[in-house]
Amino acid sequence: MRIGIAEGIGMALVLAGVAAGWILERRRRRRAEAAAREHEAQRAIVSEAPVMIWRSGIDKGCDFFNPWWLTFTGRTLAQELGDGWAEGVHPDDLDACLASYVAAFDARVPFRLEYRLRRFDGEYRWVLDIGTPRYDSTEQFLGYIGCCFDITDRRQAEQALGEAHAEINRVSRLTALGEFAAALSHELRQPLTAIIMNARATLCQLENTPLDHEAMKDGLGDLVDAGHRAEAVIQRNRELFRHRTVQTSALDINAVVREVVVLSAARLREHHVTVTTALADDLRAVRGDRVELLQVLLNLLANAIDAMERVEEADRRITITTSRLDQDAVVVAVKDGGVGFDAVDMQRMFTLSYTTKAAGTGVGLSISRSIIQAHGGRIWASQNADRGATFSFSVPVY
Amino acid sequence: MTAFGGLNQTVIAPRRTLVVVEDDDHVRRALTRWLDSRGYGVRAFDSAEAWLAGLCPADAAIIDINLPGMSGLELDDRLRREGRAIPTVFITAHDEPGPATSRVILQKPLDAQALLDAIEHALAARDGGHVAGAPS
Numbered sequence: 001m002r003i004g005i006a007e008g009i010g011m012a013l014v015l016a017g018v019a020a021g022w023i024l025e026r027r028r029r030r031r032a033e034a035a036a037r038e039h040e041a042q043r044a045i046v047s048e049a050p051v052m053i054w055r056s057g058i059d060k061g062c063d064f065f066n067p068w069w070l071t072f073t074g075r076t077l078a079q080e081l082g083d084g085w086a087e088g089v090h091p092d093d094l095d096a097c098l099a100s101y102v103a104a105f106d107a108r109v110p111f112r113l114e115y116r117l118r119r120f121d122g123e124y125r126w127v128l129d130i131g132t133p134r135y136d137s138t139e140q141f142l143g144y145i146g147c148c149f150d151i152t153d154r155r156q157a158e159q160a161l162g163e164a165h166a167e168i169n170r171v172s173r174l175t176a177l178g179e180f181a182a183a184l185s186h187e188l189r190q191p192l193t194a195i196i197m198n199a200r201a202t203l204c205q206l207e208n209t210p211l212d213h214e215a216m217k218d219g220l221g222d223l224v225d226a227g228h229r230a231e232a233v234i235q236r237n238r239e240l241f242r243h244r245t246v247q248t249s250a251l252d253i254n255a256v257v258r259e260v261v262v263l264s265a266a267r268l269r270e271h272h273v274t275v276t277t278a279l280a281d282d283l284r285a286v287r288g289d290r291v292e293l294l295q296v297l298l299n300l301l302a303n304a305i306d307a308m309e310r311v312e313e314a315d316r317r318i319t320i321t322t323s324r325l326d327q328d329a330v331v332v333a334v335k336d337g338g339v340g341f342d343a344v345d346m347q348r349m350f351t352l353s354y355t356t357k358a359a360g361t362g363v364g365l366s367i368s369r370s371i372i373q374a375h376g377g378r379i380w381a382s383q384n385a386d387r388g389a390t391f392s393f394s395v396p397v398y
Numbered sequence: 399m400t401a402f403g404g405l406n407q408t409v410i411a412p413r414r415t416l417v418v419v420e421d422d423d424h425v426r427r428a429l430t431r432w433l434d435s436r437g438y439g440v441r442a443f444d445s446a447e448a449w450l451a452g453l454c455p456a457d458a459a460i461i462d463i464n465l466p467g468m469s470g471l472e473l474d475d476r477l478r479r480e481g482r483a484i485p486t487v488f489i490t491a492h493d494e495p496g497p498a499t500s501r502v503i504l505q506k507p508l509d510a511q512a513l514l515d516a517i518e519h520a521l522a523a524r525d526g527g528h529v530a531g532a533p534s
Contacts, residue, residue, distance in 0.1 A: 182493055189491040190422045192507035197428035200510040204435040219431055226424045 052127070052148040054085070055134075058141060060105055069148070074120025090116035090124050092272065101131070105144060108133045114151070126152045162266075173363055187233045194226035248375070250285035250398040251293070253330050257320050260297040271305050272313040278321040284397040286330050292371045293395065296379075299364040300334040300391045306357060307338025307389065325394050329377065333392040340389050341381070349381065368393070414521065415439040417456040419449050419473070420489070421465050425506070429460065432510055438517075446473035458485040458520050460513070463503070464492065474501070485520030487513065 046053055052069035056062045061082040070077060073088050080088075089097050093115035104111035110132040116124040131146030202219040205212055261268075261275055268275055301318065308316045318336050325331040341349075348354040350369045365379075372379040372393045379393040416438045420426040423444075430440045441456065443449040446468035461470040468476075470488055477483045491506040502516050 185493070186491045189506040190425050193489075193491075194422075194424035194428040196507050196510060197425070197432040201428070201431040201435040204432075215431075222424065222427055222431070226428070229424060 053145070054147070055143065055145045056105075057143040060102065060143075063143075072119060072150075073117070088118040090118070092116075104131065105133075108141065114155075117148070125150050126155045177363065184233070184237055187237075188230055191226040191230040191233070195223055195230070198223035198226065247289045248287045249290075251288045251290055253283060253286045253288075253293070253322055253332060253395065254279040254281075256288075256290060256293050257297065257322060257332065260294055260301065261320070263294070264298065264301050267302075267305065268318075271308075271316065273305055273308060273316040273318060275301075275318045275320065278319060280321075280323045283322060283324060283330050286395040287398040288375050288395050289371075292375070296368045296371050296393060297332070297334070299368045303364060303391070304334055304336035304338060304389075307336050307340075310339070311337060327397075329394040329396050331392055331394050333390050335384060335388065335390040337384075337386075337388040340383050340387060346381070350379070413437065413439050414457040415441065415455070416517065417449060417454060417459040417461075417484075418442040419444075419446060419459065419465065419470065420462040421445060422462070425462075432513075433460075436514060446470065449473070450476075456484060458487070458517055458524075460487050460489060460517070463488050463490040471501075485517075485524045487516045487520055489513075 047067045049066070050068060051066075052072055053064075053066040054062050054069060055064035062085055063081065065077060065080045065085070070080065073080065073085070075084075075088070078084075086094060086098065097113055097115040100111060100113050110130070113129040113131075114126060115129065117127045119125050127148040128151045129146055129148045131144045134142045134145045136142055198219045202216050202223070205216050205219065257277055257279060261277065264275075297320075304318045305316075308318075315337050318334060321333045321335070323331050323333075344356055345354065350365045354366075369379050372395070376396045377394040379391070381389055381391045384390055416433055418426060418429050418433070418440060420429060420442070421444050426442050426444065430442045433440045441454050446461075446465055450473075461473060463470040465473075470490075474483070474486055474488075486501070488501055488503045489506055489508060490503060493505075502520060504513060504516060
């Protein structure tokens, strides 16, 4: 059978078409295989990377956890999906954790959270959770993806460091106080010796007959001099502290209260203490030194925390209020639910070195009083009707 | 009216001579007055160097530890080295008199009677057990 030219060309075209189709099909298959391999490689990264990875959908519920996460928590994927993971969060951290997650989610912003998560062995470990919103190629919001790191060791180191700092501060305060007290007593012992010796000598001379008036006058004169000298020593030491200048400026006392709450956040959390603030919004600016007023508030907060050491965790509450005392002054009050003043000497509690704490220096309230007095204000304490104590101080308005 | 239960009746004979080395004017004058009222002869100096400069024989010394220049303890060491040591009561206004020593150290403010007791004790030790007031 002979094949015509036209038929020949047609057949060649068909063959070429088949060949092209075959080549294209092979390429498509290769691409698909490559994509599958790439997908597999990425999946391997997600499952093998030594980080805990999670993903959530637009309903905030989690739809993925990598094996590292599941190994850490010792739970199954089915248990963790949705809100299941939250069961592993420490009950004390859960509210704050969920609130931060939801707030970030609704604002579509990245977040960093620290909370305790239960490990497979039942131990709660501190984790740093970093989450970020994810989008598809058309910028459609898909939910969040995030990863967690176990930062327990770091936090313990930080805590130990913080405690060491606090101890160093306490010891150096005690040392400074001790040195000051030693210097003062050394200075006072000289005139005291002179007073005692002169008095004894003059008493002795009283027994003589006839009385030597001149000698006794000399002795008593020296005794009076020594008394004045002791007074001068005390005055000079007072001057050391009196020349402290207060850098005053117009301050928003509410801002100072808010700042102190932030500064104390870690300590408050550590002692399971909740702080509420009730800040009057019609207050005039006060005349004060921000750092010194912070110091006073930190002292009062520290006392309030210590006072509630033996109180049920749920009842450990501190309320800080600001209000107007009168035209000229503003009052800040720190109210706790602690042990109150049953075992406290109310007369002495603001004096230097008075303390009821085993490890206390007795400096806090004394310093606070000095600061407030230097501001032209007043500090006082009262027993609450129900339980605990309230420390209040006033600061003049600017 | 007797403030010290007849202490002033005690006659110290023969009259003992004491040296007081104390830089604080108030304390030096008061010590001198007190010891004088108790019947001692007192020679007072405001530094170790001042005492060493004038050869002043004495039965015992009351020496402040913290003196300008040569300290009270250095003074004592020197006297011991030179074989001129005399019974001494040290006084100090500091809390810790330093390393433990066999020296008699009294802390200010001094108890007047304790000072007398310490002086008499030191003298008695030197005299080999003679009690205060006994003829030597």
